[in-house]
Amino acid sequence: MEIDSAASGAVLKRERVRDAILELVEARRPGDAIPSERVLCAELGVSRPTLRAAVDELVVAGLLVRQHGRGMFVAAEKITQELVSGRDSLTLPRAGGVWTSRVLEFRTLPAGARVGRRLRVPPAARIRCATRLRLVDGSPMAIEHLHVPADLVPGLTEEELEHGDLYEHFRDRHGVRVGEAVQSIEPTVLTRAEADLLDVPELSPALLFERLTGDTGGRPVEYVRSLYRGDRYRIVSRLALGPATARREPPEGHHPGIPPGDFASRGPVTFSTRGVVQGDG
């Protein structure tokens, strides 16, 4: 069939198609439409599933957005790009807008095995479970699953979850003072349902936060599992490396992204880590 591959170096037809579409994208401005799938199939000489597979990659990469019944468009905002904004390379990007909450679900359920193990309660213990959608300037940013032993917060209302500070509620109503929390962060991809809630394409990258909070006595009081959009949320650390200083007790691990040994005898002396929201689209 035709001249076919063997010319482009890349063996996968998908890749040739992807690069071809990429040129179309780069020749346009954000929000512009690109030709329809069927037209592109004819122009590039591939079948529609193949073309869709190529487009899928660009959609996951955040360069293209699809709209059912309307067409495909160049992504509104640069996504996954630009550590620093402008001329001053060490400038932090600006922070985002107004955060609000919307309670999607609010129930009392048995802890179950997984949650029970984390909160150190029997699997049958009653747990207040809340699912909150976190928004910035009105557009979805994160999904938050909250798990709190029910006996700790007998009077917790949906209203308080929308507007109040949960930790304030802990202290003022129940005399529970939060002490320490351990939080882990890892990358993941969104399922269909999660992606719909966050208004991003399926399989989009996201950050999964898991946080276990204990009171001053070390008893777990809260287990939170949050999913943050990867295209608009990022974590920025500012590291002051400074001169060599006697490193105090080296804890387990190392500074994220800097493998042990790279800073041999003078690990980061101080650092601040912040979550920042990218300008919306």
Add this chain to the structure above:
Amino acid sequence: MEIDSAASGAVLKRERVRDAILELVEARRPGDAIPSERVLCAELGVSRPTLRAAVDELVVAGLLVRQHGRGMFVAAEKITQELVSGRDSLTLPRAGGVWTSRVLEFRTLPAGARVGRRLRVPPAARIRCATRLRLVDGSPMAIEHLHVPADLVPGLTEEELEHGDLYEHFRDRHGVRVGEAVQSIEPTVLTRAEADLLDVPELSPALLFERLTGDTGGRPVEYVRSLYRGDRYRIVSRLALGPATARREPPEGHHPGIPPGDFASRGPVTFSTRGVVQGDG
């Protein structure tokens, strides 16, 4: 055609198939094989592309691994799970093993627009570019793309990149003292080539680190772009929340994963953030 959907609740055939395969997975032990694609197609009454789409989801989720010419197998180790290891809920997971480096590429190239802008040099300036594979206990953990202005490190050798400390080299050979660095972290998914290097399936979640390091005078000296495997690398923060304290100047942003307002008047007082490696599979 047949009775078709409308019966299973879930409308997508993919989902029904995925759940069916999931049952097969759960009935087996890690490493066990599941029936071949063509057999499953016949059993479940779907076409192969549909079945493959369902399997794709399970592969991305880390529950299934495919081996060309051999078959499909239940993933060796649970992936993306378990904040805390055992009984003591606030215990940090153990850290990983021995880190090593392997230089994949080492060239001198023009900076180009993107890198040049970050390092504040003309696009034509010569840049030493190195690609290193970072391994833990011999298995791949991260890909690191290093960019340093060539005139800063005239004598840098591949050997030093394998074993030395780059920042030590900066200081001892060239009198360049690193000062501050800004690093951003965001989730992403791996391309085919990246996934092959890290020995994980395509489209696996990963953490993208971008770090711009400046010397004590604020001049950028290093731009690093790293991709860390999402299934074995995570970031763990330990937060000491403590009693309310007068918050000093609130910087831009907030603590990652804790939206502003949640800690209203008593933001995290101290915290330590570490990168940790998950036990291998």
Add this chain to the structure above:
DNA sequence: GAGAGAAGGTGGCATAGACCAATGTGCGCG
């Protein structure tokens, strides 16, 4: 003129089939 409905275009899902590439097996030849 305005609203309702039909028509056409778009992306979303699924099918059936073909060929390629990598792996493992077993038979046959030396």
Add this chain to the structure above:
DNA sequence: CGCGCACATTGGTCTATGCCACCTTCTCTC
């Protein structure tokens, strides 16, 4: 007995095609 090559099996890719759901727009009707 041992080395190789052919073959069957498995996953990987691509084609061609159909139907459905959604959106826009044009047109017809009231």
